[in-house]
Amino acid sequence: MTRRRKIYEGKAKILYEGPEPGTIVQYFKDDATAGNGAKKGTITGKGVLNNRISEYLMLQLAEINIPTHFIRRLNMREQLVKSVEIIPLEIVVRNVAAGSIVKRLGLDEGKKLPRPIVEYYLKNDELNDPLVLEDHITTFNWATLQEMDEIVSYTLRINDFLRGLFAGIGIKLIDFKLEYGRLWKDDEFHIVLADEISPDNCRFWDMASGEKLDKDRFRRDLGKVEEAYQEIAKRLKIIPEKNFEVIESSNPEHME
Template sequence: MSDREALYEGKAKIVYTSSTEDALILHFKDDTSAFDGEKVEQLARKGEVNNAFNAFIMEYLQSEGVPTHFIRRLDARESLVRRLDMIPVECVVRNRAAGSLTKRLGIEEGRVLEPPTLEFFLKNDALHDPMINTSHIRTFGWASAEEVEAMRRWTMRVNTLLKALFAKADLILVDFKLEFGRFQGELYLGDEFSPDGCRLWDAHSLEKMDKDRFRRNLGGVVEAYQEVAQRLGVAL
């Protein structure tokens, strides 16, 4: 894998080619950003924690029948994944009101949403990831009607599974985003699942245990990620 090529570098990961055409390597960085890259810092060990966290969640979802791109963890910072043709749509589930939803709709933070909401956003940094609907997705050819329904179905299934998993660790899964892609004609869950892309609150104190600690200058970002991992039984 020494001849690998960097295909893409994002805010928190670098994607490399691997020794096989159908697989890629995800390298988890220590970089942490917020507000469309306006705030950026490096937090020691964050990449290692997120790599281990993501591997744990992906393996758990696979054990429950969710198709994911994850193959295996290679080392402390890298994982091997299937090479997907990514759909440029983020699927966001909200179990409680937080973040942009509170601003858009004037709803108090923490309100329980029953049933949970599912929103779609176009993955486009230049446009600040605008909110879209299923009609946009189909009209502009980002995904077929069948794929949209599959993304909806798998996203809600993941929500059911992970809400229960985090609840056992005395954590509330407030919201999260998922991305999907195609591999050999089938839809797979792609990208990553870590505290960078979800909100997690302590079930008793409602303390924030996710990237909101970075966004709101609360400190202890990596320490919170580590505590979440330890509660779940993730080997760091």
């Protein structure tokens, strides 16, 4: 049995010490939360699906020269990633009005925005992840102006790419959240995409029916949550549609 030190446990993932210096093992859980942990539950097979979906999308982004922390998938629930210093910001891209912006600005859900909006939120559950401005970010040294320029540039490229990719399989990318980190390489820090991209942090709507295919089904008690995650995997052809079955892995072998 492999024994590795647990570094951090979040709402959706557990991070373990990697097999080599500068690496981390990222384990995807089935746990689901909403409202910064106010609502808790389990989505059966979510960890397996998010691991595969995020792997696929990270590899696709690498093909268009977006630097990421992803190295390779290890098994059904784990992937090996580069150790990075996480920038304490959530970068949210909105193409269509949904979620918090609807309540905040009194918009109609589903309203197409004239152009993509990029928002910044401070990663702090105790403060309920408040919306912040670039002035806050630079004043409090969460990131430099140069880093923010890179982050916004990468984010808009990712948005353009993913919108096209999902449109090709009949899915509208409504909005999504990204996280970035600093990777020490060649005697300097480089900005890289970190965390994951999955139905946990993206809003996906079916183009024809408008059906929600993401964690909003859990947030709003819409039912068929597992089926929504499976549908994304099917359309991306990550797991064959015929005889589709989520293979449950055992508990992680890593122990503190």
